[in-house]
Amino acid sequence: MSPYESPSAIIADFRISDPSEIDIEAIAQSRGATIIYEPIEGCAARILGNGDQAIITVDDGPNVGRRRFSAAHEFGHWMRDRAKIRFACTDQAMLASWVNVDAERGANEYAADLLLPKTLFQPAARNKPLTLDSAQDLAILFRTSVTATAIRLLRYGSFPGILIFLESGKRKWFIRGEDVPDVLWAHEFPPKATYAADLIGNRTLDNAAGAVQADGWIDHPQSRWYEVHEHSCRISKNGILTLLWWKNEKQLLDLTREEK
Ligand SMILES: [Zn+2]
Known part of the structure; x- marks a missing residue:
């Protein structure tokens, strides 16, 4: 062996x-x-x-x-x-x-x-927007799967976010980026006002992105006061990948301040 x-x-x-x-x-x-x-x-x-x-x-x-x-x-x-x-x-x-x-x-x-070795991936991912388009571009460069690449982008990229995998409309797992506080959880089922919900409701739609109110995705009392950028993509028959990006980091900064 x-x-x-x-x-x-x-x-x-x-x-x-x-x-x-x-x-x-x-x-x-x-x-x-x-x-x-x-x-x-x-x-x-x-x-x-x-x-x-x-x-x-x-x-x-x-x-x-x-x-x-x-x-x-x-x-x-x-x-x-x-x-x-x-x-x-x-x-x-x-x-x-x-x-x-x-x-x-x-x-x-x-x-x-x-x-996707860190030494090569980190420089390639630097300052790339935290979206599935970026993950897709990097997946082409490294010739590997979009999901694996999106996880690396979250881990080694430049911006804070959360990656969620939904199977048949239900959250199967989610991963927080390093700067995202543990108190933030992704909902188990994406509520109506999210792009993932649009994808679930419309089988012909494969890809949708834009700003959403953070409480659409994030189970935290103050979330309605903040906004996140969502990019959702269908990656298999029943699988949807969603990448949330705090383009405006105020929610994360406010939470970090509260903890102190
Ligand atoms: Zn195996």
Whole structure:
């Protein structure tokens, strides 16, 4: 079995200095895992390990970013989860696993660190508006999934916000950016006056953005006095990704002041 190596050790070993140089197939091959793309049913990707060799099969879907992310996710299992070297991972499981502590989240984080290394991502994300358009642009540059890229943008970008994933209209998870106080929670169901609610109500609409009153999204008594910028996108049949951006940071500043 290949010994564990961190994503940053692999990035250094391959002397990667540009996103275009992150060749996931070559990286995996060098650590004993062969990546194959072909149509598979029932999951997005799977890995079968045997001794120090593994075969990673990734569904040959149309979206190159998702394919690469799925491949890197399986490679993450190969590096991290020695005791279990047989995984079949659905898109749904990968999407759902950004907040739980389990093998799936570990493989997601590994894939994000490998395909979107902080050292390359942070300069590329600097001063980019906190919107899903920016996430989309960066996802193209790094050739990876929009969800993984949006999480990185929230974590390593320049502005404060919250990322929410809705499945069938209900909040599945949300992640706060670093400067967003813990007292702010995203509603479990997006109320009417939000762009996500428009997307849920209108199946032909895939993408909507604009200013909304913060209490539309944020469960906090004073929220109605503030505004956030919302960008919502349909990312799968029942999945909607919403990125909230405090363009005007007054709410966050007022809350930070109250805490003191
Ligand atoms: Zn997995």
